[in-house]
């Protein structure tokens with residue numbers, strides 16, 4: 001099959017979170033299965049044009065106000081090689097993407113022209129195919145920034161009966177909390193009629209909702225774990241689109257993300273002091289723990305359990321319950337328990353402030369504010385436990401990375417966390433992590449306490465759990481097959 005991934009992020013070119021990892025890793029896995037895969041993303045300001053090749057000639061994209069002009073660059077996806085090449089295309093539009101930030105920046109977190117930027121990007125996907133003479137069987141778009149691809153296919157290209165008449169569309173929801181809701185004064189720029197505004201389901205309380213239109217227009221929908229697919233159909237976790245998802249439930253499923261085992265593999269990881277695997281874990285893990293303690297300025301102590309966190313500092317990740325001023329449980333956890341806690345993260349400024357304050361007052365809590373890929377590997381390798389108290393988690397990658405690296409996840413029983421972590425049973429020693437149901441400071445405190453108790457009192461069970469986690473298969477191969485089945489199901493019945 002010919003598959004075109006349309007996304008606002010793709011690792012290693014543009015990344016703010018798990019979306020970028022997923023798009024690239026799934027593409028590589030599909031290419032290995034013999035499919036022809038291409039990716040298209042915007043050329044953001046900090047993607048160096050010097051390492052890309054320019055396609056000859058400018059590209060015109062018909063939008064509401066007339067033709068919009070851009071350049072197109074291309075480069076191979078790192079890791080794809082000659083045998084299973086995956087090509088990335090970059091839409092280069094100075095006015096829309098020639099600025100710092102993907103969706104915004106610290107001063108302007110949600111660019112005012114985002115609906116125009118991503119409507120343009122979604123429309124450019126079709127022009128790219130025309131320019132390169134390559135037409136996909138499947139247009140696979142990701143999240144709200146690329147959701148309009150589905151609308152353009154259904155309401156513009158397919159009715160024309162041209163090159164896209166037989167193409168099918170899949171929209172993957174990576175996080176229902178982000179929908180791209182903007183004033184409908186932006187709609188004219190999209191170049192679609194007002195009938196489409198209502199028929200495609202853009203309308204959302206007198207505003208324009210990009211994701212919602214995608215959810216109505218795509219042939220098939222999915223999200224990144226089976227548990228989250230069910231949760232999003234409920235009022236509690238549906239972010240007011242649960243009705244749409246229930247309406248489309250026959251076409252809506254959950255497929256668990258895999259992890260890129262060429263990047264996230266302690267046996268091959270260049271960012272850790274000594275490589276290790278399940279068969280020989282002790283020394284490599286001990287060296288990584290020492291290095292991590294050194295990096296964060298913590299006492300070198302092998303016996304104290306080290307808990308790691310790598311996260312965006314936003315309410316979705318449970319940071320309010322953990323670090324919230326006055327009520328968060330991190331202070332008591334670090335005061336009451338003999339453990340060390342390290343955090344690598346960036347995000348909401350109240351939280352950045354708070355964790356820096358905590359780390360100056362607590363000898364056993366240290367943080368690093370920023371986004372550091374190499375250090376995130378060391379945190380996984382050097383930690384004994386990995387804390388992820390998410391309010392909701394569509395899939396989550398870090399709990400899988402941590403199991404692969406022999407750090408036992410401490411997680412809330414939700415979404416992809418529920419699908420990938422098995423709760424510890426202290427009677428039998430079964431499980432790969434520690435789980436709690438309700439998100440509140442006390443539950444986090446209790447569950448961290450439970451893990452620390454097991455560390456000091458049931459160390460042999462901890463070691464067995466570590467082994468069990470490291471041996472789990474989190475590779476993309478399994479999930480890629482499920483995507484192929486999904487693609488096939490939406491092609492059934494097409495010419």
Ligand code: ADP
Nearest residue numbers: 017018311344345370371372373376396397398
């Ligand atoms: P989300 O996509 O909701 O942020 P995931 O767990 O699915 O959560 O993916 C997060 C990804 O981003 C992981 O690869 C994680 O290691 C990475 N990440 C998050 N914050 C940082 C950071 N501060 N430094 C390095 N990597 C980070």
